[in-house]
Amino acid sequence: MTDIATPTVLLNWPVAKANIDRMVDKARRHGLRLRPHLKTAQCLEIARYFESKGVGQFTCSSFSMARYFAEGGIKDITVAFPVNLREAEAINSLASQISLNVLVVNAESLAWLKKDLRHPLGVFVKIDVGTHRTGLLPEDEIGIEACLREMESHDLLTFKGFLAHAGHSYAARSSEEILKVHRESTAILRMLKSKYLSRFPSLEVSTGDTPTCSVADEGWEGIDEIRPGNFVFYDLMQVAIGSCRMENVAVALACPVVALHPDRHEAIVYGGGIHLSKDRMQWQGTEIFGLPVELSDSGWNLPEPGNYVRSLSQEHGVLHCTPAFFEKLKIGGLVGILPVHSCMMVDIAGHYLLTTGEQWGKL
Amino acid sequence: MTDIATPTVLLNWPVAKANIDRMVDKARRHGLRLRPHLKTAQCLEIARYFESKGVGQFTCSSFSMARYFAEGGIKDITVAFPVNLREAEAINSLASQISLNVLVVNAESLAWLKKDLRHPLGVFVKIDVGTHRTGLLPEDEIGIEACLREMESHDLLTFKGFLAHAGHSYAARSSEEILKVHRESTAILRMLKSKYLSRFPSLEVSTGDTPTCSVADEGWEGIDEIRPGNFVFYDLMQVAIGSCRMENVAVALACPVVALHPDRHEAIVYGGGIHLSKDRMQWQGTEIFGLPVELSDSGWNLPEPGNYVRSLSQEHGVLHCTPAFFEKLKIGGLVGILPVHSCMMVDIAGHYLLTTGEQWGKL
Numbered sequence: 001m002t003d004i005a006t007p008t009v010l011l012n013w014p015v016a017k018a019n020i021d022r023m024v025d026k027a028r029r030h031g032l033r034l035r036p037h038l039k040t041a042q043c044l045e046i047a048r049y050f051e052s053k054g055v056g057q058f059t060c061s062s063f064s065m066a067r068y069f070a071e072g073g074i075k076d077i078t079v080a081f082p083v084n085l086r087e088a089e090a091i092n093s094l095a096s097q098i099s100l101n102v103l104v105v106n107a108e109s110l111a112w113l114k115k116d117l118r119h120p121l122g123v124f125v126k127i128d129v130g131t132h133r134t135g136l137l138p139e140d141e142i143g144i145e146a147c148l149r150e151m152e153s154h155d156l157l158t159f160k161g162f163l164a165h166a167g168h169s170y171a172a173r174s175s176e177e178i179l180k181v182h183r184e185s186t187a188i189l190r191m192l193k194s195k196y197l198s199r200f201p202s203l204e205v206s207t208g209d210t211p212t213c214s215v216a217d218e219g220w221e222g223i224d225e226i227r228p229g230n231f232v233f234y235d236l237m238q239v240a241i242g243s244c245r246m247e248n249v250a251v252a253l254a255c256p257v258v259a260l261h262p263d264r265h266e267a268i269v270y271g272g273g274i275h276l277s278k279d280r281m282q283w284q285g286t287e288i289f290g291l292p293v294e295l296s297d298s299g300w301n302l303p304e305p306g307n308y309v310r311s312l313s314q315e316h317g318v319l320h321c322t323p324a325f326f327e328k329l330k331i332g333g334l335v336g337i338l339p340v341h342s343c344m345m346v347d348i349a350g351h352y353l354l355t356t357g358e359q360w361g362k363l
Numbered sequence: 364m365t366d367i368a369t370p371t372v373l374l375n376w377p378v379a380k381a382n383i384d385r386m387v388d389k390a391r392r393h394g395l396r397l398r399p400h401l402k403t404a405q406c407l408e409i410a411r412y413f414e415s416k417g418v419g420q421f422t423c424s425s426f427s428m429a430r431y432f433a434e435g436g437i438k439d440i441t442v443a444f445p446v447n448l449r450e451a452e453a454i455n456s457l458a459s460q461i462s463l464n465v466l467v468v469n470a471e472s473l474a475w476l477k478k479d480l481r482h483p484l485g486v487f488v489k490i491d492v493g494t495h496r497t498g499l500l501p502e503d504e505i506g507i508e509a510c511l512r513e514m515e516s517h518d519l520l521t522f523k524g525f526l527a528h529a530g531h532s533y534a535a536r537s538s539e540e541i542l543k544v545h546r547e548s549t550a551i552l553r554m555l556k557s558k559y560l561s562r563f564p565s566l567e568v569s570t571g572d573t574p575t576c577s578v579a580d581e582g583w584e585g586i587d588e589i590r591p592g593n594f595v596f597y598d599l600m601q602v603a604i605g606s607c608r609m610e611n612v613a614v615a616l617a618c619p620v621v622a623l624h625p626d627r628h629e630a631i632v633y634g635g636g637i638h639l640s641k642d643r644m645q646w647q648g649t650e651i652f653g654l655p656v657e658l659s660d661s662g663w664n665l666p667e668p669g670n671y672v673r674s675l676s677q678e679h680g681v682l683h684c685t686p687a688f689f690e691k692l693k694i695g696g697l698v699g700i701l702p703v704h705s706c707m708m709v710d711i712a713g714h715y716l717l718t719t720g721e722q723w724g725k726l
Contacts, residue, residue, distance in 0.1 A: 005449040006427070039677055061678045064369070081678050082621040084633050085695030086368040105622045105631075108694050133674075133681060134622045134631040167676070258445040259468045259497045268468075268497040270447050274710045278641040311496075313530070314402055314706055315424045315444050318496060331471050332448030343677055347637045348711065 001254065001295065004334060004353070007271040008254045009345065011352040011360070012299040016041075016232050016250035017049065023213065023231050024053045030220040035059050035078060035206070037229025040343045042363040043352065044072040046232065057099075059227045063090035068363045070098050077101070078206075080163065080227065082126060082134055083109045088116045095119035101160055105134050106143070110150035110157070117156045124163035124206060127192065129185035131167040138188045148196075161204035161224070162192045169211035175242050182212040183219055190222040210234075214243040235342035236291060237281055252293060252300050252336035253345060254353070255317060257329050265326045267292075269335060272315040276337060277344035283308060292319045293336040294328060299355045300336040309337060364617065364658065367697060367716070370634040371617045372708065374715040374723065375662040379404075379595050379613035380412065386576065386594055387416045393583040398422050398441060398569070400592025403706045405726040406715065407435040409595060420462075422590045426453035431726045433461050440464070441569075443526065443590065445489060445497055446472045451479045458482035464523055468497050469506070473513035473520070480519045487526035487569065490555065492548035494530040501551045511559075524567035524587070525555045532574035538605050545575040546582055553585040573597070577606040598705035599654060600644055615656060615663050615699035616708060617716070618680060620692050628689045630655075632698060635678040639700060640707035646671060653700040655682045657691060662718045663699040672700060 001010075020036075027034035036050055039061040047058060047069060057076040060066040066077045067090070078101035083091070091113075094100050101122035104110055113121065125147050128135030136143045151159040166185035172178040189205035196203055208226035233251045234244040255271030280289050290309035293300040306322040317337065321329070329335060339345040346352075352360040364373075383399075390397035399413055402424040410421060410432060420439040423429040429440045430453070441464040446454070454476075457463050464485035467473055476484065488510050491498030499506045514522040529548035535541040552568035559566055571589035596614045597607040618634030643652050653672035656663040669685040680700065684692070692698060702708040709715075715723040 005447070005453070006425070062369070081633070082631060084368070084619045084621050086619045086697075090368070106694065109621075112695065132627075133676070133679060134624065256447045256449045258447050258472075261497065264495075268445060270444070273640065273642070273707055277636065278643075278707065279636070280641075313496070314710070316496060331469065332475065334449075344636055344641065347677070 001334065001353070001357075004254050005256070007256075007275040008353050009349040009351075010252045010254050010299070010336065010355060012250045012252075012355050015248060015299070016046070019231055019234065019244075019248055019250060020049060020053065023228065024055060026213070026217070027226060032220055032223060033057065033225040035225050035227050036232070037061070037080065037227050038069060039065065040229040040346060041232050042068075042346060043360055044069065045360045047072065047074055059229065063087055063094060065363055066094055066100070070094060075099060078122075078124065078227070079103065080165070083113065085109060085112050091121070092116070092118050095121050103163060104147055105136060107146035107150050110147055113157060114150065114154050120156050120158065122158050122160040123151060124160050127162050127164045127188065129164040129166050129188045129207075130181070131165065133167060135164070138192060159200055159203065161200070161206065162189055163206040164189055166207060166209050166212055169209050170237070170241060172211060172241050175215050178211045178215045178242060179219075182216040185212070186219055186223055193222055210238060211241050211243045214238070230343055233342040233346070235339050236283065236288075237340055240281060240283065246302050249338050249342075251342050251346060252338050253290070254295060254334050254336055257331055257333050257335055260326070260329060260331060262326070265321045265323055266310070267319040267321060267326065267329050267335070269317040269319060269337070270315060271317040271337060273312040274314055275345070275348060276309070276312060276317065276339055277341060277348065278312060279339075279341040279344050281340045288340070289317070290337040290339055292321070292325070293338055295334055295336045303338060364697065364716070367617050368619070370619075370638040371716050372712040372714075373615045373617050373662070373699065373718060375613045375615075375718050378611060378662070379409070382594055382597065382611055382613060383412060383416065386591065387418060389576070389580070390589060395583055395586060396420065396588040398588050398590050399595070400424070400443065400590050401432060402428065403592040403709060404595050405431075405709060406723055407432065408723045410435065410437055422592065426450055426457060428726055429457055429463070433457060438462060441485075441487065441590070442466065443528070446476065448472060448475050454484070455479070455481050458484050466526060467510055468499060470509035470513050473510055476520060477513060477517050483519050483521065485521050485523040486514060487523050490525050490527045490551065492527040492529050492551045492570075493544070494528065496530060498527070501555060522563055522566065524563075524569065525552060526569045527552055529570060529572050529575055532572050533600070533604060535574060535604050538578050541574045541578045541605060542582075545579040548575070549582055549586055556585055573601060574604050574606045577601070593706055596705040596709070598702050599646065599651075600703055603644060603646065609665050612701055612705075614705050614709060615701050616653070617658060617697050617699055620694055620696050620698055623689070623692060623694060625689070628684045628686055629673070630682040630684060630689065630692050630698070632680040632682060632700070633678060634680040634700060636675040637677055638708070638711060639672070639675060639680065639702055640704060640711065641675060642702075642704040642707050644703045651703070652680070653702055655684070655688070656699040656701055658697055658699045666701060
């Protein structure tokens with residue numbers, strides 16, 4: 001850590017490993033296939049740890065991400081983003097190398113896929129279970145039927161089942177609210193499964209956002225697969241939702257302190273919007289862009305109340321501090337920042353620095 | 364444009380060139396040195412266009428950015444970020460190659476610079492002219508004097524003058540408010556200049572945020588240098604502030620349309636927080652993450668009222684559309700998105716696609 005010169009993502013691997021182990025155990029306990037989403041970690045070492053735990057099927061959010069993992073030896077990937085008709089080349093290229101599943105939200109995309117496809121491809125129909133971002137509504141029998149028909153008549157396309165992302169769990173702020181989303185979204189998937197199973201005996205239903213997968217310890221009957229991703233690292237948003245405790249957050253941005261303003265107990269760090277992302281949230285009544293933490297040999301201490309990242313510009317972070325926390329900062333020293341949204345912070349980073357000093361590459 | 368498969372930053376170079384030409388002319392008219400900030404464009408081709416207009420001194424926000432431009436042949440750079448004591452190597456390495464200026468906000472940093480410096484370095488003292496992000500307060504005679512003394516006694520350090528960034532102009536929403544910030548911040552710099560000029564006859568004062576540099580056409584007496592950057596591209600925030608017109612915005616993100624939801628006139632595009640950044644703003648009473656525009660052969664049309672980017676997740680953008688605009692979208696087609704903050708969008712991108720089809724690399 002003494003070598004850190006610029007904003008650097010620290011990975012507390014023992015914490016991340018424990019997050020992974022818990023989710024692997026939970027999936028096993030409930031007879032669920034864990035197909036973790038790699039959009040958070042974007043790291044081959046972490047995919048390989050999953051493999052060492054018997055998890056060999058993964059989720060990605062883009063074809064460039066899927067290509068990175070396929071080149072690293074991953075053999076089974078679902079790209080959980082509505083299929084983009086402009087990426088025919090990427091789809092064909094990847095489908096020739098690995099077991100590839102894509103997502104569709106309309107029959108038009110399938111009509112195109114049929115036309116240009118040269119390799120076998122699994123297809124999930126994306127269902128809107130209440131998030132209202134995208135997907136077919138569960139009651140949209142005509143839309144679903146149109147998708148299914150496109151697949152029944154094609155050699156290379158295999159209908160794999162229905163896929164949902166209960167992203168409205170991110171609006172929850174208690175276990176009860178998370179469990180309500182869980183019950184409703186899994187009920188929709190169970191309904192669809194029972195409706196179409198006789199016609200497609202191998203159909204599966206797949207769900208999985210970090211809040212419901214972290215919190216729900218029942219109600220998984222009939223669900224085949226979960227695809228959480230953020231749980232590997234968690235973040236302040238997940239703490240606020242109730243998915244995890246502060247101790248489970250596994251990444252922080254190490255930032256050089258460049259200025260101290262004792263008159264207002266504010267510190268300026270090298271670490272801005274291009275490092276943390278501009279994701280923000282309400283935290284105990286204040287809008288924050290992260291929480292500063294004291295770094296330690298084994299990682300970082302828990303945040304102390306009253307300190308927060310007040311604002312971010314391109315390269316600057318402004319920390320609002322209590323007098324006690326401010327006293328600990330010194331120009332030329334480092335401070336950690338726990339991110340509002342770990343996926344976004346990690347996406348921008350070039351590598352991880354483990355708290356042991358090792359460096360891991362990433363996409 | 365027909366080859367675009369994934370979210371791509373489009374650069375309307377004739378518009379950007381006109382933005383540059385106007386600022387070059389204005390600086391010349393007022394006897395100001397234009398030292399444009401390259402943190403927005405991050406592109407050698409654009410730096411070279413500035414050079415063709417007689418502008419050869421630049422501003423960067425990091426040493427990695429300065430290194431990119433130095434390797435491209437740029438010989439004079441101010442890194443306008445409070446000097447980071449952990450980057451001694453980068454400072455020395457760059458100072459051995461080019462004319463390098465750094466920024467200090469306290470005497471401690473200078474004491475360190477003196478210790479480790481092996482090459483000549485120019486130093487600006489950063490003044491807080493009202494933004495209250497960082498910098499010494501203009502009335503902090505003791506703090507300023509401590510900085511000046513550190514420099515007077517060192518061979519390699521040269522005090523260049525006082526530097527300000529009137530970032531509070533970003534809170535303005537009219538020319539009057541921008542001009543008020545301009546008058547107040549330049550008055551502070553003039554006061555400091557007259558106070559210290561006899562002791563440091565070559566001292567200069569440098570300011571320059573895009574709003575004041577775009578709008579103010581008087582009140583530049585006594586100012587030596589301006590350092591705006593965003594004006595090369597502008598963005599929706601600058602339109603809202605009043606720095607430019609919508610026609611002056613020179614970059615847009617071209618996004619594949621992947622899903623249409625006619626029931627709510629919403630379109631899902633491939634283009635999310637990792638492409639546009641999570642910067643948001645109020646636009647005619649609504650919180651937006653960008654404005655969708657129809658692409659054309661020569662670039663894009665102006666936004667039509669009632670359309671906006673409602674939300675962003677990692678890879679998804681959700682467009683809220685009027686029925687008329689929605690009708691024009693088709694799955695597999697492209698739509699443009701004007702960014703809230705061009706600097707952040709461009710920072711994440713790997714290259715520019717010019718509306719002429721040419722591709723330009725960037726940092």
